[in-house]
Amino acid sequence: MTTAPVTETTDNAPPASGRGYPQLSHLDVLESEAVHIFREVAGEFERPVILFSGGKDSIVMLHLALKAFAPAPVPFSLLHVDTGHNFPEVIDYRDRTVAAHGLRLHVASVQEYIDNGRLRERPDGTRNPLQTVPLTEKIAAERFDAVFGGGRRDEEKARAKERVFSLRDEFSQWDPRRQRPELWQLYNGRHAPGEHVRVFPLSNWTELDVWQYIAREKIELPRIYYAHEREVFRRGGMWLTAGEWDGPKEGETTETRLIRYRTVGDMSCTGAVDSDAATIEQVIAEIAASRLTERGATRADDKLSEAAMEDRKREGYF
Amino acid sequence: MTTTTIDTSATSLLRFATAGSVDDGKSTLVGRLLHDSKSVLADQLEAVETASRNRGQQAPDLALLTDGLRAEREQGITIDVAYRYFATPRRRFILADTPGHVQYTRNMVTGASTAELTIILVDARNGVVEQTRRHAAVAALLRVPHIVLAVNKMDLVDHAEPVFARIAEEFTAYATQLGLPEVTAIPISALNGDNVVEPSAHMDWYGGPTVLEHLETVPVGTDPSDAPARFPVQYVIRPQTAAHPDYRGYAGQIASGVLRVGDRVSVLPSGLTSTITGIDALGRAMDVAWAPQSVTLLLADDVDISRGDLITPTAAAPTTTQDVEATVCHLHERPLKVGDRVLLKHTTRTVKAIVKDIPSRLTLEDLSQDASPGALAINDIGRVVIRTAEPLPIDAYADFRRTGSFLLMDPADGTTLTAGMAERPAS
Secondary structure (H helix, E strand, O other), rough: OOOOOOOOOOOOOOEEEOEEEEEHHHHHHHHHHHHHHHHHHHHHOOEEEEOOOOOOOHHHHHHHHHHHHOOOOOOOOOEEEEEEOOOHHHHHHHHHHHOOOOOEEEEHHHHHHHHOOOOOOOOOOOHHHHHHHHHHHHHHOOOEEEOOOOOOOOOOOOOEEEEEEEOOOOOOOOOOOOOOEEOOOOOOOOOOOEEEEEEOOOOOOOOHHHHHHHHHHHOOOOOOOOOOOEEEEEEOOOEEEEEEEEEEEEOOOEEEEEEEEOOOOOOOEEOOOEEEOOHHHHHHHHHOOOOOOOHHHEEEHHOOOOOOHHHHHHHHOO | OOOOOOOOOOOOOEEEEEOOOHHHHHHHHHHHHHHOOOOOOOOHHHHHHHHHHHHHOOOOOOHHOOOOOHHHHHHHOOOOOEEEEEEEEEEEEEEEEEOOOHHHHHHHHHHOOOOOOEEEEEEEOOOOOHHHHHHHHHHOOOOEEEEEEEEOOOHHHHHHHHHHHHHHHHHHHHHHOOEEEEEEEEOOOOOOEEOOEEEOOOOOOOOOHHHHHHHHHOOOOOOOHHHEEEEOEEEEEEEEOOOOOOOOEEEEEEEEEEEEOOOOEEEOOOOOOEEEEEOOOOOOOEEEEEEEEEEEEEOOOOOOOOOOOOEEHHHOOOOOOOEEEEEEEEEOOOOOOOOOOOEEEEEEEEEEEEEEEEEEEEOOOOOOEEEEEOEOOOOEEEEEEEEEEEEEEEOOOOOOOOOOEEEOOOOOOOOEEEEEEOOOOOO
């Protein structure tokens, strides 16, 4: 056959290279690479699970997994660490997604740990750091040997050093000095019983890549990612959603503002940004022009100390 | 709302690596590239400014942008490769930032394994030194397609053209000797930002691109039609559902070349042959696909194929062998010795193997061969002969970066020991 190659997998027809095979766009390259990682895990591990929060990164992860194994179902179950302070829109999205794809959902509940006394509420009310124990105990109880996370290396400086396959010991701990060098596309998933591997198929994506991919693939997101009016109050320089999770406190006043969320997490520490971006095109334009990183704009817990993320990762957090 | 927009349409992706010791100004160059391409956002810069102030420094220390971990800051150690991301309207960049520390070889090998371009930094006052030769040798060994020689600290040699010309000439001669394909030499001052993102006002004699311009325009990717197709099977997709009762697809990422419906293919190591009847490119049926696309292949015959097999055009299949000769870089504190039993991971296949011989060790300083060292220590580069328990369809790394590379792992705890690049069979 001498017919011209089909160009429909590429975004816009980027400059052709060589004898007529178009250069793949950066999104095509990142997509191929992520799919490769999913299939490596399916081939090498016994009990993988996808961490699914209902946030955009985990939604993109699931979308990639669906494509990687089509027309067969995704050979992984999902795991949600439920802080008890989730946005109702996100829980609704989670449950609809699980049902639509016939997936199995595991839930590790922070509220349950607090109710039975195994965890204690922090004075600042933030529940993000409390996720680690339910997460790691669930991994051990279900004997998961590979746990997919939506973490990206552009998010935080500790993550810039993390591998695609990140070995965790039996306590789920990350030791940056014991990381395996990662060469070519040869991922080493060998691990001892009790150990597991955290896998990050979106390692090489940036926030903007994720949004562009969502636009290209027309992926539905929870509505809180788009501009809407909401009752919020100011704490620690951020707009937090008022709710039953003990916010606002005395002295904090709520007001109705036009906002949206850049990340989805625990309501007690995920801040909203003022925004009128109601469509995905407007969101992309807003992010491309933003002078703040995603985490800098919206995460209170990363500001706890200079190495907050690294310290939590060492303990087993994602 | 601000009206600043960047072009968010399809762009290409360049993976590149940096090499150079701390004294050469590598951190400053990386910081400068990120800062001047406006890839450092306000909150990150604020964090660097605060940290610099806390250390009693007057100006923000851009090197702190790349020093991430508590252990690194507290102990002044640097933990191998970090990955940095930045974008311009023309291209996306992934930078494998390798620290210029004692452990340079293994770090540089790791960074260079996925890089299409390496920036080698030299100090204009010192010119080509031993370390420069080492970096060039590693880049040549790893077959990095493009090399940039960044002659830094031009401000300290009065921006003098003859200084730059002499260094560029000496390096190019050395690179030619190593078989490096292409060298672009750029005179810069990372500290002042000359020729990094903006053209220098002090070096009118230089008519070439700035570092960033070159990164934006260097051709990426290879022509897929230059090499025969290689398709390591990762996973067999068998839905066995009512809608797809007989679907049997071989999932994988095309490692090189082009695959078309109708191609006659062989499955290695078994040698069975069949014909491609369908290519499923992530849910879309295609007539043709090429590297590095992840696809699923459908074949005419119901042959026995599983993870670890290689599908390749029958007319251009590699030979299979149980005797692998390779150049390796040893990555672990535990030395690699003759007689060691290891696991060898090649594409999607992991097999038992034994180290039969270590005929030589490379002395990077002068590229001489040290005969029969018996063992390789961490950071050593040497030649090894390996016997595998099963035949492997392994290519020469010089021709196929992906199907010519492998890892050696410790069978006891899975530790990654060694990175290997297969050589062409001697005959």
